[in-house]
Amino acid sequence: MFLFLQYFTGNKDQETPVQNIFSNPVVARFIRINPQNWYHNGSLCLRMEVLGCPLKGHWSPAARKEIRSPDRLDFKHHNYKEMRKFMQVIKNECPDIARIYTIGKSYQGRKLYVMEMSDNPGVHEPGEPEFRYVAGMHGNEVLGKELLLNLMQFLCHHYYAGDTHVGFLINNTRIHLLPSMNPDGSEVAYMKGSELSGWALGRWNQQGIDLNHNFADLNSLLWKAEEENKVPHDFPNHHVPVPDWYNTDKALVAPETRAVIAWMEKYPFVLGGSLHGGELVVTYPYDMARDWAPSGLTPTPDNSFFKWLATAYASSHRNMADPHRRMCHYDDFSPGRGTVNGAAWHTVPGSMDDFSYLHTNCFEVTIEQGCDKFPPAVELEEEWENNKQPLLTFMEQVHRGLTGIVHDEEDHVIANAVIVVDGHNHDVRTGLWCHNHFSFHKYFGSYNCILMQNKQ
Known part of the structure; x- marks a missing residue:
């Protein structure tokens, strides 16, 4: 069990949280928070009891290595x-x-x-x-x-x-x-x-x-x-x-x-x-x-x-x-x-x-x-x-995968054609109108394909 006393700073601004970090990383089993004192301005003092064990040699926010990017980008939150x-x-x-x-x-x-x-x-x-x-x-x-x-x-x-x-x-x-x-x-x-x-x-x-x-x-x-x-x-x-x-x-x-x-x-x-x-x-x-x-x-x-x-x-x-x-x-x-x-x-x-x-x-x-x-x-x-x-x-x-454009015997592009892979229960279609090519994602291997004109 890990037992120590640590005081955390608060904030007079009740709407702004303050981040406080344990001096040593702790794996908590039980956490109990009890109010100790109430003040006239509405704020209060809390007592937090943590039952846990120290976590030595692991990541902790205090010892966290900062990683920098070589890319000069806009690293901020945007509304x-x-x-x-x-x-x-x-x-x-x-x-x-x-x-x-x-x-x-x-x-x-x-x-x-x-x-x-x-x-x-x-x-x-x-x-x-x-x-x-x-x-x-x-x-x-x-x-x-x-x-x-x-x-x-x-x-x-x-x-x-x-x-x-x-x-x-x-x-x-x-x-x-x-x-x-x-x-x-x-x-x-x-x-x-x-x-x-x-x-x-x-x-x-x-x-x-x-x-x-x-x-x-x-x-x-x-x-x-x-x-x-x-x-x-x-x-x-x-x-x-x-x-x-x-x-x-x-x-x-x-x-x-x-x-x-x-x-x-x-x-x-x-x-x-x-x-x-x-x-x-x-x-x-x-x-x-x-x-x-x-x-x-x-x-x-x-x-x-x-x-x-x-x-x-x-x-x-x-x-x-x-x-x-x-x-x-x-x-x-x-x-x-x-x-x-x-x-x-x-x-x-x-x-x-x-x-x-x-x-x-x-x-x-x-x-x-x-x-x-x-x-x-x-x-x-x-x-x-x-x-x-x-x-x-x-x-x-x-x-990756199979890709192409479907033509008929007279070299006319066929839109909305169905491409079937033998033994595979999920077909794809060529696109409609100007989107008449297809891409068929498959894992490595050889496949027998059948092309059919969709009648629907």
């Missing part, structure tokens, strides 16, 4: 207005490769801004894959937003500096970055700040909707059709249609969710990452367990490739895949080296990842980028160094 201004600055600095557009509005009327970065912004080029990162789905998980703003600035500066790595990505990929899907919730969390926002304040949109449970549940529709032996002839194993009721005014669907769905349907994305915070792990579909179980391993037909994608990010991170790192909370992800099937962790009905996989050609994973949902600004530089290479490495994966 909505500052974010919008920051994106405009990047566009002005790099007009040849940057474009800002909006995909809709939040419940409170804030625009959902996207930064496109490409050597030909605003134009879909046949054969060039489209990639997306989405951050801020949960408004209090602000790390992803700040990392995407850093990523915009990094790509802009390094492209013009002649960085070949960045040059390849910009010249061969159409990159879309949505830094704040839930700007209303983000503003709520920002107003409180890192110390006071808590674990949930700002998580939901202003209707009280968790956006990552708000997408149409296509899993249940597909699994029911599979049980009735309707797949794939009477019910598709890909591009599962959204049920009619979901598109009615009576359905409780957030405007942010509808905006992102319309965005998914408009652009032919083939790979994406949903950036979150509060853990250090990459999860991959399915996110929803069958039979609505609380959890349970629920792989997709593309499980091997999804594990590859998750590993590409986790293994590039400075410590996500380290089997000896300390857990963020109580979940141990060391068996998967920083990756886990989403449903095996906890079931998430109506997730964006599952919807993306079943309704579009886009493979998407959830990236929990740090233990702290709202880290102090002084830690943003270190978090950038933790996640910079993984963000770039994951984007590179969009160039």
Whole structure:
């Protein structure tokens, strides 16, 4: 048992917290806080009793080694207005490769801004894959937003500096970055700040909707059709249609969710990452367990490739895949080296990842980028160094797999054609209208492909 007496300084300003650190790291078994004295101004003196053991030779805030980044970026927290201004600055600095557009509005009327970065912004080029990162789905998980703003600035500066790595990505990929899907919730969390926002304040949109449970549940529709032996002839194993009721005014669907769905349907994305915070792990579909179980391993037909994608990010991170790192909370992800099937962790009905996989050609994973949902600004530089290479490495994966354009015998391009891999229960389609190429993510190996014109 560890027993010592230590006094902590307080603050006369009752609204401003004060950080106090034990002189020695302690693993606490029990913590008890009792009021000792009340004062006329409303403040009070507290006595905290900690029953625990000293943790010698381990990380402690007092002995924490500061990590500096060689990149001269804007390491600070941005509110909505500052974010919008920051994106405009990047566009002005790099007009040849940057474009800002909006995909809709939040419940409170804030625009959902996207930064496109490409050597030909605003134009879909046949054969060039489209990639997306989405951050801020949960408004209090602000790390992803700040990392995407850093990523915009990094790509802009390094492209013009002649960085070949960045040059390849910009010249061969159409990159879309949505830094704040839930700007209303983000503003709520920002107003409180890192110390006071808590674990949930700002998580939901202003209707009280968790956006990552708000997408149409296509899993249940597909699994029911599979049980009735309707797949794939009477019910598709890909591009599962959204049920009619979901598109009615009576359905409780957030405007942010509808905006992102319309965005998914408009652009032919083939790979994406949903950036979150509060853990250090990459999860991959399915996110929803069958039979609505609380959890349970629920792989997709593309499980091997999804594990590859998750590993590409986790293994590039400075410590996500380290089997000896300390857990963020109580979940141990060391068996998967920083990756886990989403449903095996906890079931998430109506997730964006599952919807993306079943309704579009886009493979998407959830990236929990740090233990702290709202880290102090002084830690943003270190978090950038933790996640910079993984963000770039994951984007590179969009160039893996089969890709091409489907023509008929007279060399006419066929839109909406179905590409079937023999023995694989998840097809893809070529895009509609001008988006007539396809990308098919597969794990290493040889595959027999069948091309069919879709009659629907």
